[in-house]
Amino acid sequence: METVFSKHDQPTGFKGLNKEEEEDLIGQAECWKIMLSFTDSVAIKAAVELGIADIIDHHGQPISSQKILGNLADAPSPDISFLLRIMRVLVRRKIFSAQKSETGETLYGITPISKWLLRDSKMSLAPMLLLENHPIHINPTHYVSDVIREGTKNGTPFYRCHGYEQFEYTSLKPDYNRLFNEGMACTARIVSKAVIEGYRHGFNQIESLVDVGGGIGGSLSEIVRAYPHIKAINFDLPHVVATAPKYDGITHVGGDMFVSIPKADAIYMKWILHDWSDEHCVKILKNCRKAIPEKTGKVIIVDHVLQPEGNELFDDTGFAFDMMLLSHNSGGKERNEENWKWLFAETGFPRYNIIKIKALPSIIEAYPI
Template identity: 40%
Template sequence: MAVVKCAIELGIADVLESHQAAMTLDELSSALGCSPYSLFRIMRFLINRRIFKQVGGSDINTIAYAQTPLSRLLTRNGEKSMAALVLLESTPVMLSPWHGLRERVLANGPPAFDTHRGQDIWTYAKNNPAHSKLINDAMACDARFTVSAIMKGCPLVFEGIGTLVDVGGGDGTALRTLIKDCPWIRGINFDLPHVVSVAPHSHGVQHVGGNMFDSVPKADSAFIMKVLHDWGDEECISILKKCREAVPHDTGKVIIVEAVIDGGGHDSKLKDIALKIDMVMMAHTTTGKERTSKEWTFVLNQAGFTRYTVNHIHAAVYSVIEAYP
């Protein structure tokens, strides 16, 4: 992660993308203003990880570098960029809690993030606008990828929905991406006041500040993506109850996008990613976790839903759960 972070901060992918052709080591190091030999070593590592591609000779004097589909994810401003997520997770704020896992596991000790920062991650973000922006930017790039995957894999999920409230929607990226494909939807982006106060204006999206533990704005359907895994069962049930109350009892539904650890269609690589995210939840949240299908059944039943369906998103770690009041 540290080497990928270095590549993002240097702007290697951005320079190659703007050049629109392979670049020699001298050309790339000159454009970046860095040591040719140090850059050569960085690129040798990243090429071995299949992030960038080597073209031309293997000699340091003749070698040239080109983009790959993976390296294009590391551009800072690309539509499919995941750079913000890497930059967030590699900050000292997010890395330090990993050193507290032992204390967390021993006798169900204190949350790792709270131990290192003196407060939970959401309070820390509220009190530190720069870190809050890092979180919002990271969630935005992740939302673009996931919503696009949902539209490809489960396009019928949003048919017939007039108004949709995105619970914990951050800066509104998920709704903006969704409305491009579903222009008939009027979106309500719902998040904490300090989050929506800096969210950009977007046609078809209304920003509403509030607390999902108190109430959720009324809409035809509620959409909640990668929020419930931040919370334990008790909090998860409370949030789901508020979502259920926000939609019509006879025609509404709550659309949940989360990992299902033992979900159908998962190959070993995707399950590995889900289990890694579960470790992230242990390090960064107080009670959060990834859930199995049995655990999802429990929280949905406790929240009062009468039935639900689960659709796995092809080639993605997440599933779409449609829960009906």
Template identity: 40%
Template structure:
């Protein structure tokens, strides 16, 4: 088979993957809402289809088709000898609705009607004069919309918190030394304080300040060693030994990033302070197992933010230097993250 035929055969296969590309997320969302993985765990780790259908109040026939699809996709394993289903590492990480290390809330957030609607208006974000898919649907940006809709705000906060759990554990494990010598750490856009909870538990010498918008921190749970402070990062950032800012800057334009980072730089001591940035760094021309995810996340920014984007190394260099930092280092920490430590 020549090269042209191989490409045509590959294209024929991919055509159907795109036509029905919505299917995986829809079925996975259904499985989370039915609490299938949780039910399997509550039945000792293995359960038959009739018992599972009874437990989740589903038609055995319909549930059987759902389980066939999800088993094919690697979410469950069907044991032929017992005719029982068990979870796999994939279902334990993505489908457990009540799992401590599950990112199910993150998927439920991204797959919610509110977050899916802007995808149908994505071309608005590609308008010559600039535009916003989210604003085209709701008439305002996400932050204003969430501040007036508590259910959407909670959905977002829960989703980001579940993601933060995995991300911060990875950061602490791979480069926990970045927190050494820090007495007070300010988390900008820290949501419900999940990130600081993990940091202060792993690094008990750190006192945390969780800094976010008033409608966010007013419902944040009390956390030992963490103080919740309401404010606007564009207007003022409280002083601290170091600033931590994760998955916040990708929501913003270059000018907005430089504005926020300048305030972060001014909030830490000139000689000993640092700003710890956790974001995706796209390395153009290089491919790895997470390249597709990084580029997909850039499309998420286009759908859900006004001018946000995932940045290349060169774009981060421009933003950090534009904010007045004297030096910085970049370290890839696995999956889709890199940690940037900028010094005043």
């Protein structure tokens, strides 16, 4: 006998379905939802480009669509019907709030999500959102199935799409390079804040620190500002550190992490290893091992630890990042704990410790003894 569900038992909203019919209908609905999930990013991107969150925030209270429209920059003939449809989606996704005024007018307000879209805020994800939704960034994803069929002999998805690898391409496209740097800078500020707050005991014990792949030293400067006793080296390619500003307590050193790394009590790497294959990471970590003291040294890695069965706050985002790395980097990937454990065993780090912080990545300490 077929099981018939009552309206209280089934999430579909349809009456009289048996279990097979219900599962089939739910499957169809989920397929549609996943298929069109990119449209949420389309709506958020439009909101960031228009500066809607900033407009509402500057007013200090919920405002109408007409007021939003009236405050748009460079909008000679704005279309309110399009705006209303965008706002309808963003309210449904809780990116903005909506309430009725005494006159029945809809007023839009800021939510905990849209606070992260404020372009005028130091702690903003708006630049990263624009980067992740840029055609140069997204288009390589359409080549993933080709690489699955043929391997990487004809290049990564990014190379197949653009004719260059990602880091080469940024040097050829100034606008994309600017967008890329702004995206990296905004996430660096957010993650660095979480690292500094979540690793107090760790930094207090360090006298000298090398930031491998530290760019122009922004992240390291935040650490040294919070822990001024640390003597720090910002280590990156010579042409990168050549443009780095001066910071108190920081020496800029140019070099190649695949050749050697300056010596210090500890090595710091934030979102470096996930860009590289296991073979590359083994070379980097072996050089780290040579650069730190045998008994007291450590490597501090800020990277994601994938949880295959995880259902915590940032778990899904880790898998999304892995998909982008699959499209953009040759061998780059997010790693689970077993992957990290293998890397450490291969490179002379028999002991490690994972510390969760209030951000997307975790801190992973690796010790030589």
